[in-house]
Structures are given as C-alpha cells and as structure tokens.
Amino acid sequence: MCRYDFDNPSSLPSNFVVLKWMDEMTAQNANFKNKVLQCENCKEDLALMWCEQCGTHYCKECDSATHTDIATRSHVRLPLAGKSKKPSFTQCHHHHKDNKFFCLDCHSSVCSVCKEDGHPVPQHRTMSLSKYGEIVRKELKEAVGEFGEIVGYFREKREEIRGEMQEVQKERDELMRRWKEMDERLKGMVKEEERFGEKIRKVETSQVVLIKSIEEVGIVQLSDSQFVGLMRNRIKNITDD
The missing domain is CATH 3.30.160.60 (Classic Zinc Finger)
Known part of the structure; x- marks a missing residue:
C-alpha cells in the first residue's frame, strides 16, 4: 500500500488496523441484531444474559434462579446487548x-x-x-x-504556539505599517529628486544660452545700463526658480 499513488491525502485511511477492527465489530453487531436467541434453560423466553462459566444463554428469570447459591453467584454474566457470540x-x-x-x-x-x-x-x-x-x-x-494526558499536553503546546503566532502577527503588522510609511517617504524623496533634476537641467540650459547671448552682445549694449539691468533680472529669475 505504501507504494500506491494517492491523488488526494484525504483519501488515505487514518489507521488500517483500527478500520479493520471497526469493520469486524460492525459485521458482528449486524449478525447479532438479526439473530434471536432463546433461553437454553426454559426453552421458552428470549435469552437476555450469557454466563461465561455455564456456557449458557439465560432469560432474566432463569439467570436469577440459577445464580442464587454461593457456587454460582460469582459467575461472570454478560448482557447479550454487549455480546455478539459465545466465547471461543x-x-x-x-x-x-x-x-x-x-x-x-x-x-x-x-x-x-x-x-x-x-x-x-x-x-x-x-x-x-x-x-x-x-x-x-x-x-x-x-x-x-492516558491518551487524555497526551492530548492535554498537545493542547497546551498548541496554545503556546498560538500565542507566539499572535506575537509574530503583531510584529509583522508593525513592520508592514513601517514599510508603508517608508514606502511613502521614499516616493516623496523620488519626486523631490526628480524635481531638482529638472531644475538642474533648466539652469544648465539657461546657463549655456545666457553665456552665448552675453558673448554675442556688443560693447555698446554692455554700456547701456537699462540693457544690463534687464539681463541681470533674467539671470536672477532663473536662479530664483
């Protein structure tokens, strides 16, 4: 059986020996329910008891009458409801x-x-x-x-593990919260980095353009205070942005 391939673990029997016992007991009980026994002493009433020592099925009256003296009082008698057949x-x-x-x-x-x-x-x-x-x-x-003690121990260990699981869950939730905060912070920093990168590109471009423009300005224009003031304001506006 151990070499057989199972598609689903739930289809595996939990215990082959126990299942075999259960099948045997079920079959015995079914046979017993379908079988009506008669008292072997009076041959009239239905048998309700089985005496191990006498090896006989008795009805209630015959069982009481037979087991009254000291010699037979200690006989072991079993109700037929708890017995499916004579002992072998x-x-x-x-x-x-x-x-x-x-x-x-x-x-x-x-x-x-x-x-x-x-x-x-x-x-x-x-x-x-x-x-x-x-x-x-x-x-x-x-x-x-004694399985009860073992089950109790297992339950105790399970509760300990559940407690540890709750602590780990709390730690994980806290880490997740912190991760979200750091993620939002990082996203903000990325936006700031991109914004300053754009500023750098704008200033560098303006620098090249202005230097070229200044080099192309004639001496006469450079002596014009109004023109020079206009150029200074343009440079200041670029750096202020």
Missing part, C-alpha cells in the same frame, strides 16, 4: 476440555482438570479466563485513557 475457548491438548481458566503464575490458559491437578492453590494463582480477560480489558482501557 481453546482446547486443552491433554484433556480435550475448554481452557476456561487462566494461571497468573504460568501466564497460560488451562482447563478445569489442569487447574486442579497441575496448577493447585496456593502454589498457583488461577481465575476464570473471562475474569482475567475483563482485567486485561480494563488495563487496556486505562492505557488508552
């Missing part, structure tokens, strides 16, 4: 019985004969496989429950 126990290779018990010291499932002969109390601690399974189930749920 492994078989003991020596006695060909269901391994319905678990030895905590040997870490293995055993049948009732092995429990009494090969795993006696107090040398061995044994319990029903169903009870041990529920203990493991609880431990696994608690392990998954």
Whole structure:
C-alpha cells in the first residue's frame, strides 16, 4: 500500500488496523441484531444474559434462579446487548476440555482438570479466563485513557504556539505599517529628486544660452545700463526658480 499513488491525502485511511477492527465489530453487531436467541434453560423466553462459566444463554428469570447459591453467584454474566457470540475457548491438548481458566503464575490458559491437578492453590494463582480477560480489558482501557494526558499536553503546546503566532502577527503588522510609511517617504524623496533634476537641467540650459547671448552682445549694449539691468533680472529669475 505504501507504494500506491494517492491523488488526494484525504483519501488515505487514518489507521488500517483500527478500520479493520471497526469493520469486524460492525459485521458482528449486524449478525447479532438479526439473530434471536432463546433461553437454553426454559426453552421458552428470549435469552437476555450469557454466563461465561455455564456456557449458557439465560432469560432474566432463569439467570436469577440459577445464580442464587454461593457456587454460582460469582459467575461472570454478560448482557447479550454487549455480546455478539459465545466465547471461543481453546482446547486443552491433554484433556480435550475448554481452557476456561487462566494461571497468573504460568501466564497460560488451562482447563478445569489442569487447574486442579497441575496448577493447585496456593502454589498457583488461577481465575476464570473471562475474569482475567475483563482485567486485561480494563488495563487496556486505562492505557488508552492516558491518551487524555497526551492530548492535554498537545493542547497546551498548541496554545503556546498560538500565542507566539499572535506575537509574530503583531510584529509583522508593525513592520508592514513601517514599510508603508517608508514606502511613502521614499516616493516623496523620488519626486523631490526628480524635481531638482529638472531644475538642474533648466539652469544648465539657461546657463549655456545666457553665456552665448552675453558673448554675442556688443560693447555698446554692455554700456547701456537699462540693457544690463534687464539681463541681470533674467539671470536672477532663473536662479530664483
């Protein structure tokens, strides 16, 4: 699958194992809903409970009546709403019985004969496989429950990053404001530079023209105070502009 080309990342499944479990559980629940079980004791009413130790489906009345004494009161019974099928126990290779018990010291499932002969109390601690399974189930749920702490840590880090993002955003906005001010200032300076450049070209051109005109003026005109005054005013007007 890792070598397959995907056009859109959103089409990728988030977790193949979890999806497989979900498909299996959905199929089991669908089969269970379509299947009506009858009490295996009275053969009349609908079964509502499953006893792990008895391996039997009971209706409400038969379940209460069967599990009244001390020997059966500790049996693990499960509502059929939370159970889709009977448990499938492994078989003991020596006695060909269901391994319905678990030895905590040997870490293995055993049948009732092995429990009494090969795993006696107090040398061995044994319990029903169903009870041990529920203990493991609880431990696994608690392990998954620790995800809450991890999520809390991730949320805290995300809030820190959001705070830093806001600070960076403020700094960026301030830089943008300053950039706009400097841009406007630069545009004004460019206009001023162009204006003075135009003045330079005008004065230089006038300088060339006036020098040429002065050189061409005769001696008599230069002795005319009115003419000379007019020339001086023209020169002054050019420099004043």
